[in-house]
Amino acid sequence: MGGAFVSDSPIFDVRDVSFAYENVPALRGTSLCIAPGQSVALLGANGSGKSTLLRLLDALCFPSSGSIDFRGESLTPYRLRDEQFAFSFRRQVGLVFQNPDVQLFNPTVFDEVAFGPLQMGWTSPEIVTRVNAALETMAIAHLRERGPYRLSGGEKKRVALASVIVLDPEVLLLDEPTSMLDPRSQSQIIDLIQNWKGTSKTVVTATHQLEIVEDIADRVVVLEQGSVIADGTPPEILSNGELLLRANLVHAHRHKHGDIVHSHPHLHSHGQHEH
Amino acid sequence: MTGNRALPSTLVGLARTFAHALAAEDLARQPGLLQSLDPRVRLIGISSLVLAALLAHRIAVIAGLFVVAVALALFSHVRLATLAVRVWLVVLLFTGIIGLPALFLTPGSFLVTSSGTVLPITLQGLNSAILLIARVETAATLTTVLVLTTPWMALLKSFRALRVPPEVVMMLAMTHRYVFLLAETAGQMFESRQSRTVGVLDRTAQRHMASRTAGVLLSKSIELSNDVFLAMQSRGFRGDAKVLTEFRMRAFDYLSLIAFVTVGVAAAWVGRS
Amino acid sequence: MHIPDGYLSPSTCAVLYVGAGVGWYGALRRVKSAFTTRLIPLISVFAAFSFVLMMFNLPLPGGTTGHAVGVTIASIVLGPAGSILAISIALAIQALFFGDGGITTLGANCFNMAIVSSLVAYAAYRIIAGGAALVSRRRVVAAAIAGYLAVNAAALCAAVEFGIQPMLFHTAQGVPLYAPYPLHIAIPAMMIGHLAVAGVAEAAITAGLVAYLQSADSALLQRTSGGPASSPTSEPGSPHRSLRRLWLTVALLLLLTPLGILVAGTAWGEWKASEFSSSQGRDRIAAASQQQPPPDEAPQGLQRLSTIWTAPLPAYAPQFVKSRSVGYLLSAMFGTGLLLTFSWIVQSCLRRVATDHSG
Numbered sequence: 001m002g003g004a005f006v007s008d009s010p011i012f013d014v015r016d017v018s019f020a021y022e023n024v025p026a027l028r029g030t031s032l033c034i035a036p037g038q039s040v041a042l043l044g045a046n047g048s049g050k051s052t053l054l055r056l057l058d059a060l061c062f063p064s065s066g067s068i069d070f071r072g073e074s075l076t077p078y079r080l081r082d083e084q085f086a087f088s089f090r091r092q093v094g095l096v097f098q099n100p101d102v103q104l105f106n107p108t109v110f111d112e113v114a115f116g117p118l119q120m121g122w123t124s125p126e127i128v129t130r131v132n133a134a135l136e137t138m139a140i141a142h143l144r145e146r147g148p149y150r151l152s153g154g155e156k157k158r159v160a161l162a163s164v165i166v167l168d169p170e171v172l173l174l175d176e177p178t179s180m181l182d183p184r185s186q187s188q189i190i191d192l193i194q195n196w197k198g199t200s201k202t203v204v205t206a207t208h209q210l211e212i213v214e215d216i217a218d219r220v221v222v223l224e225q226g227s228v229i230a231d232g233t234p235p236e237i238l239s240n241g242e243l244l245l246r247a248n249l250v251h252a253h254r255h256k257h258g259d260i261v262h263s264h265p266h267l268h269s270h271g272q273h274e275h
Numbered sequence: 276m277t278g279n280r281a282l283p284s285t286l287v288g289l290a291r292t293f294a295h296a297l298a299a300e301d302l303a304r305q306p307g308l309l310q311s312l313d314p315r316v317r318l319i320g321i322s323s324l325v326l327a328a329l330l331a332h333r334i335a336v337i338a339g340l341f342v343v344a345v346a347l348a349l350f351s352h353v354r355l356a357t358l359a360v361r362v363w364l365v366v367l368l369f370t371g372i373i374g375l376p377a378l379f380l381t382p383g384s385f386l387v388t389s390s391g392t393v394l395p396i397t398l399q400g401l402n403s404a405i406l407l408i409a410r411v412e413t414a415a416t417l418t419t420v421l422v423l424t425t426p427w428m429a430l431l432k433s434f435r436a437l438r439v440p441p442e443v444v445m446m447l448a449m450t451h452r453y454v455f456l457l458a459e460t461a462g463q464m465f466e467s468r469q470s471r472t473v474g475v476l477d478r479t480a481q482r483h484m485a486s487r488t489a490g491v492l493l494s495k496s497i498e499l500s501n502d503v504f505l506a507m508q509s510r511g512f513r514g515d516a517k518v519l520t521e522f523r524m525r526a527f528d529y530l531s532l533i534a535f536v537t538v539g540v541a542a543a544w545v546g547r548s
Numbered sequence: 549m550h551i552p553d554g555y556l557s558p559s560t561c562a563v564l565y566v567g568a569g570v571g572w573y574g575a576l577r578r579v580k581s582a583f584t585t586r587l588i589p590l591i592s593v594f595a596a597f598s599f600v601l602m603m604f605n606l607p608l609p610g611g612t613t614g615h616a617v618g619v620t621i622a623s624i625v626l627g628p629a630g631s632i633l634a635i636s637i638a639l640a641i642q643a644l645f646f647g648d649g650g651i652t653t654l655g656a657n658c659f660n661m662a663i664v665s666s667l668v669a670y671a672a673y674r675i676i677a678g679g680a681a682l683v684s685r686r687r688v689v690a691a692a693i694a695g696y697l698a699v700n701a702a703a704l705c706a707a708v709e710f711g712i713q714p715m716l717f718h719t720a721q722g723v724p725l726y727a728p729y730p731l732h733i734a735i736p737a738m739m740i741g742h743l744a745v746a747g748v749a750e751a752a753i754t755a756g757l758v759a760y761l762q763s764a765d766s767a768l769l770q771r772t773s774g775g776p777a778s779s780p781t782s783e784p785g786s787p788h789r790s791l792r793r794l795w796l797t798v799a800l801l802l803l804l805t806p807l808g809i810l811v812a813g814t815a816w817g818e819w820k821a822s823e824f825s826s827s828q829g830r831d832r833i834a835a836a837s838q839q840q841p842p843p844d845e846a847p848q849g850l851q852r853l854s855t856i857w858t859a860p861l862p863a864y865a866p867q868f869v870k871s872r873s874v875g876y877l878l879s880a881m882f883g884t885g886l887l888l889t890f891s892w893i894v895q896s897c898l899r900r901v902a903t904d905h906s907g
Binding site: 055058060061083086087090091094095097099101102103104105106107108111114115116118119120124127128145147148149150163164167 | 293296297300304426427428431448449451452453455456459499502503505506507508509510511512513515517518519521
């Protein structure tokens with residue numbers, strides 16, 4: 001049974017956190033510890049609270065009860081008002097939003113990727129070098145003068161990623177990075193996340209797509225209606241059909257084999273399923 | 276007026292937005308005279324020519340400035356056909372219509388033909404109409420050439436040279452970016468509503484549909500701005516707008532600036548009445 | 549209503565750029581002082597929304613189609629400062645990126661459609677809506693009226709700007725150098741289109757949007773509702789509150805100035821020294837003073853004082869304006885405009901003083 005991976009100095013320590021959007025609860029009493037270097041998949045259906053949790057981890061909003069510590073520092077509005085801490089935190093932790101249009105608010109790709117470094121106060125030559133490097137890494141250097149409205153879904157996601165990795169963060173929070181992408185773009189993103197998996201970077205990926213979990217994570221946390229209901233390795237979680245059904249990650253419908261009617265949880269997209 | 280004509284024309288307007296932007300982007304990449312200049316020089320230079328066209332009172336001088344404008348266009352790979360359709364014909368139509376009554380209404384000395392007939396047109400009216408059209412055509416040509424050859428972000432950054440506050444530059448950039456997103460969203464909403472509607476809607480229903488579309492667009496816009504703010508904060512935005520400017524003036528830029536301003540001042544001086 | 553380059557003289561453009569600059573400066577300070585840098589993306593998105601809205605071709609009662617500007621809904625949701633910035637940005641993009649509207653006339657266009665409109669829209673909305681509940685029908689009606697007034701106020705400003713061109717800028721032979729039509733042609737020509745079409749379009753769209761927001765997200769109407777939550781930077785009883793009431797009143801008076809034209813004759817006591825010597829003047833003075841005959845000569849004090857100061861606009865009518873009533877209106881607008889600008893500046897300074905002392 002996969003218990004919480006507690007280490008001596010977790011990078012994130014989420015303790016009994018609750019959060020509501022205008023009286024609609026999104027997280028109820030969630031607790032979680034993430035160790036540095038882990039690759040975590042936050043698994044849950046839409047509305048389970050994954051996006052909210054990521055935003056809380058990025059200190060974009062703050063819990064109504066409970067606390068979140070980052071490297072031992074408590075993330076509070078007061079703490080974030082300190083400019084030095086804020087800049088340090090924002091550089092170390094990067095969040096890629098689910099909807100790339102939200103994150104592409106500059107007129108060209110180059111300016112978009114340069115936005116973060118510019119806010120951090122880097123010098124112009126440094127910014128130009130680093131931006132070009134990030135564009136190369138994401139294979140979008142040819143798009144540097146393009147406006148966002150001319151980009152495809154996959155290109156937008158890569159620009160969004162570039163705009164985050166240019167700061168070289170230690171923690172990457174990814175909200176549904178493969179949603180609404182064509183298969184080739186999806187596999188490109190998955191490759192990227194896999195590259196981070198062995199390194200010292202901590203990656204937390206929120207997704208509802210079971211088929212990518214094994215590739216991108218060595219630990220799975222399952223959320224259902226704002227609470228953590230399971231926490232373990234990918235094989236443990238993915239083989240637990242009842243759990244997945246309860247979390248609304250798979251469906252079950254009846255089908256016939258000859259005269260026998262049965263049902264079991266399954267995914268249509270996951271290759272063959274055995275009886 | 277039949278029912279469905281208003282909404283499709285809105286769609287056409289929205290589509291033109293993209294077409295224009297694409298054309299401008301392509302043109303801005305070509306190796307031409309204006310494109311090779313620092314954007315600040317372009318902005319100040321062309322503005323001084325427009326100002327000269329306003330200050331000059333003699334039609335000959337304004338015509339000269341028009342020739343300069345066309346020359347700039349040609350050397351910057353702006354096709355004259357584009358200018359003709361986009362600027363010259365449009366201005367002729369609108370300003371022509373606006374200026375036409377001036378021929379008859381301006382007080383002054385009536386024109387007399389060689390055969391002795393007195394026309395209801397005054398000399399002053401004629402001069403005034405010609406002046407107006409000449410000015411508007413020249414100014415519009417100059418600004419269109421500027422806009423077509425300069426990428427939006429470059430233009431915005433050159434505003435910093437005019438001491439425009441960075442918050443304003445930031446807002447201009449963001450707005451430009453989101454105009455396309457909202458135009459696309461609005462276009463999609465109209466299209467989907469049209470396809471779901473059987474038959475011709477009456478005018479009130481159309482108006483209500485436009486109203487509802489505007490309402491949904493507004494809600495989405497505001498929601499979008501909330502998320503954009505979070506995204507900005509996530510990358511370190513704390514309220515200080517910063518703009519990355521990498522412009523460097525070369526000798527050619529200085530010379531061009533001097534040339535522009537000289538032509539402008541000369542035109543204004545010679546053209547004073 | 550977007551004025552292209554060439555219709556306004558450089559000096560007119562310069563004056564209106566200065567006027568617009570004052571409005572922009574005040575609006576920007578207000579936005580920055582409100583501690584909500586969140587307004588930056590909000591204003592940007594609103595500007596984009598206004599831009600797209602201006603493209604909507606709205607079928608109107610009467611068989612015409614018209615375009616709305618969106619300045620009224622911007623004033624209602626963002627407040628006048630945010631609206632000034634949002635609409636100005638939309639206009640700037642139209643002019644600089646799409647070539648709609650001139651660059652020398654950008655100041656004028658912003659002055660008319662962003663600044664005057666926003667202030668009129670906000671004042672009218674606040675006054676008519678009063679303290680009504682956020683979701684009341686009264687607010688929808690207030691929004692419609694505010695929209696109608698705002699667009700027509702902008703059109704009137706533009707018409708005046710056009711109309712004074714031939715009088716002020718012409719050659720010695722009488723050739724108008726810029727816009728060729730005097731006020732008595734320009735004003736009716738512009739106003740008819742806006743009173744009948746554009747104003748209706750703005751009213752219809754604004755009412756529709758307010759009604760929509762009332763059901764979809766009424767919190768967005770909070771900022772201009774007049775309740776305690778609507779002005780986060782003001783403390784109760786602060787000096788800027790009473791100033792705000794002052795300029796709201798002035799805005800209302802501006803709207804009512806045309807009524808002054810209906811009043812004929814001169815006000816009692818406001819006679820020129822020369823009226824005492826002409827028989828017509830003497831008759832007028834007597835009639836106003838219950839048939840008491842006036843003295844044979846103007847009082848000495850009046851004689852002396854009347855030569856000290858010659859007002860720039862004597863008799864409320866600039867010399868070049870032939871029609872008396874239009875001259876009256878023009879001066880009223882000019883004077884009110886000065887007052888509004890002045891009170892805006894004073895307001896901003898007072899607020900700065902208040903925050904300096906409380907900070």
